[in-house]
Amino acid sequence: MPNVSPINRTNPIGVFDSGIGGLTVVRALKKILPNEDIIYLGDTARVPYGIKSPEAITRFAFEDTQFLINRKVKLVIVACHTVSSVCLSELKKSFPVPILGVIEPGARAALAATKNRRIGVIGTQATIMAGTYERVIRKIARQDVEIVAKSTPLFVPLVEEGWLDNDVTLMVAKTYLKSFQVEGIDTLLLGCTHYPLLKGIIRKVLKRVTLVDSSTATASEAKAILTELGLARPPSKTNKKPDYRFYLSDLTPNFTEIGKRFLGEPIRECIRASIAE
């Protein structure tokens, strides 16, 4: 990691995602690091990234990171699974602050949870086709581990439609997930920021499987990193509440409504961000 001298522990944490799914990471951060200011950037003008080429994704990711760096963040969390999978190491080499993706924390949490060393992974088509979770889990595992990875592309539109628990979503979940029962996994890694909202329905299909949520795992690692670097913010002596700022590259009509679903509470204000202009 290059020079980090301008970083101060009162600086905010920066989080970016292609859209608003990354708000599940903010939700977890607020719980696990309640003293920290957070700046969120959602690239809603170019969402989704998962269906785009590695070149386009890399260019977008550099622009998003620069946007947060310009706002003096002490840590960048790449909440986007696609970016974490496609170009995280290039980002880490190019910017002077620690950068944390969602893949490694999720992989470590899944390895910590499994007992029979059979792990299932679900994600968007881009995430699964890239094979990143499998590669990272094997690299961290050191011993043998069996991984079954499946893409579940309809889960994102179902969450965005708000069909979190109805017959259609249950049937889609059964179609995608039932083979995991035969394959005998004991742990399922939810490899997409949208999926924590489907935990209830996934549990109906896979009753005895431990669900590992990358958003929560990433927030826990962010705490470890900040503590390690002496950059964690202590509680305010004046009882000042932490500041949360939400930037979007396009102010979409129903952001507030859908955003609330992901963040778990209403979003008061959203600022239009010019990322690439």
Added chain:
Amino acid sequence: MPNVSPINRTNPIGVFDSGIGGLTVVRALKKILPNEDIIYLGDTARVPYGIKSPEAITRFAFEDTQFLINRKVKLVIVACHTVSSVCLSELKKSFPVPILGVIEPGARAALAATKNRRIGVIGTQATIMAGTYERVIRKIARQDVEIVAKSTPLFVPLVEEGWLDNDVTLMVAKTYLKSFQVEGIDTLLLGCTHYPLLKGIIRKVLKRVTLVDSSTATASEAKAILTELGLARPPSKTNKKPDYRFYLSDLTPNFTEIGKRFLGEPIRECIRASIAE
């Protein structure tokens, strides 16, 4: 319409869409206007438009149209329902060639098909929320007509997943469409470029309803406009086959596979387009 002097009847027809759904319009054009060269532009780097703000959509639409104008098209077809609904009249005022959207042709075809003057309209959330189909149908109708409009946002991801005829898609179709039976429509307008691929499953739910497909209706109106303006291309005397060129702002990994589904035949070559650079 401003000055059209540089237009020649051997020039190509230009078609643009936010992504690849507009290939259903190209498919209809090839059938209805078999002598014409066609240039297709899919803005796959910024797809989808439907979830973005009117400002962003308008900017993207001007850039897409300019891209086609630079390639000397004699007619621009806006295959994107969102653009047709948000800023078609602004485009028409700003460019020196005829510009045709998908909304008016669809509306006219639905009015021609209905006998009981009760028309259903389905589309993405953006299309339905904008209320454009209702407004246009009423304007063209002159007499009373009853319109029931519903958004069916999961149809697009289901088509892209390739689930054109399975139990999940049937259940989604029933959930979205069954109330149309009670409402007694005799005609359903498919207000999205993806929906023609779901005609089979929609017919299972609405057995006695006439399905009107905007892509086919738009290709028919394109023929009428070119004929009227003396710009239709006569059959080649040398038996030269027409030229079809496909530009995408991002060359996505599985474009060829999904594109084939929409176009109805394989796509040989795709060119990367720099729209906004």
